[in-house]
Amino acid sequence: MTDVHATDTALSGPVEIRVPADPAMSRVLRLAASGVASLCGFSVDEIEEIKIAVSEVLIALIEHGAGHHVDVSFVVEQGSFTVLGDTEVHEFDLDHPDLRLCRTVLAEVCTDHTIELIDEHARISAVLRRPFKAA
Amino acid sequence: MHESTEADDEWLDDAFRRLAETRDDALRDEIVERTNWLAVRGARRFASRGEPFDDLLQVARMGLLKAVDRFDRSVGVHFGAYATPTILGELRRYFRDHTWSVHVPRRAKDLRPAVNEATDQLSKELGRSPQVHEIAQHLHITDDAVLEAMEANSAYRSYSLDPQGVGRSVPTTKNEFDGIVDREVVIGLLDRLPARERKILYLRFFEELSQSQIAEQIGTSQVHVGRLISSSLASLRSALDEPIASA
Numbered sequence: 001m002t003d004v005h006a007t008d009t010a011l012s013g014p015v016e017i018r019v020p021a022d023p024a025m026s027r028v029l030r031l032a033a034s035g036v037a038s039l040c041g042f043s044v045d046e047i048e049e050i051k052i053a054v055s056e057v058l059i060a061l062i063e064h065g066a067g068h069h070v071d072v073s074f075v076v077e078q079g080s081f082t083v084l085g086d087t088e089v090h091e092f093d094l095d096h097p098d099l100r101l102c103r104t105v106l107a108e109v110c111t112d113h114t115i116e117l118i119d120e121h122a123r124i125s126a127v128l129r130r131p132f133k134a135a
Numbered sequence: 136m137h138e139s140t141e142a143d144d145e146w147l148d149d150a151f152r153r154l155a156e157t158r159d160d161a162l163r164d165e166i167v168e169r170t171n172w173l174a175v176r177g178a179r180r181f182a183s184r185g186e187p188f189d190d191l192l193q194v195a196r197m198g199l200l201k202a203v204d205r206f207d208r209s210v211g212v213h214f215g216a217y218a219t220p221t222i223l224g225e226l227r228r229y230f231r232d233h234t235w236s237v238h239v240p241r242r243a244k245d246l247r248p249a250v251n252e253a254t255d256q257l258s259k260e261l262g263r264s265p266q267v268h269e270i271a272q273h274l275h276i277t278d279d280a281v282l283e284a285m286e287a288n289s290a291y292r293s294y295s296l297d298p299q300g301v302g303r304s305v306p307t308t309k310n311e312f313d314g315i316v317d318r319e320v321v322i323g324l325l326d327r328l329p330a331r332e333r334k335i336l337y338l339r340f341f342e343e344l345s346q347s348q349i350a351e352q353i354g355t356s357q358v359h360v361g362r363l364i365s366s367s368l369a370s371l372r373s374a375l376d377e378p379i380a381s382a
Contacts, residue, residue: 044266044267
């Protein structure tokens, strides 16, 4: 029998979700991320860290973006969980104080993170790699 | 607002002595009547959270009744100091059971304490953070139910103010009592502040960063951070002292 709870399972492709640019979507994304992470064998402490990163990515893109929706992807590879967020922007100040706070939070829970402006799209990548920082 | 006087304290001490001997219902009612101000005070402190004041007062009075029934004067604690955590605990339970910051399925609310307990237990047994399916097997529920309960923790962070609460002690002085009550109110009032001010207060008073460290983090001057902290605290103090119209 296949063990669906095998630890450290990678996914063959990303899980992609498009949500309205609404902070209330945070809970939906957090639950989805926790479901994916659980399926791939991450522990409850690791899942809590992943959910913090997911919330931070979504909220930052909603606060600073101009799009009606945010595209979020979860990529699971051996021992790592990556959150990718993307939304349209008109003007985007990479040095905005609130973005610095976003960076502080992501630096706290993620192994690596980047915030970029590419072709009028703001993109945030947050990578959590084992051993997780705070888990 | 009525405050406890020395004469009240003497009357209460004698009344509880007589109540222990006689279990007289009329005397019990009289004690509740005379100490009702404790319930009013507790309910007032929660009145800014959007719940009808009458409902809060009713809940607070239930807490007061429990405190009167359980109070043991031989322990040597002042009744007000004993009753306050019981009243606040009753109010906290009310908010836990009846109000949530976001809609959370009933099942998740019910399972939340069990999942937290199982997580702690399994963490000790396994020597590592457990996986979701291990908690699910332990509780004989589905993985999804565990995940929902975990998310419910984020939707509502409650902590016990009961005398038996882990890591908490019964306040024995008026100052300690006021400190607990004020902390509860401030938690509710913080939501009124703009996100930036809230974050600054968090960094200053929870992360205990200096003003200059905060200034560096949010990209502004130390003087500006100092002003924002002062104005935020003034705003909180002002809200704390707001009279409750319905009381």
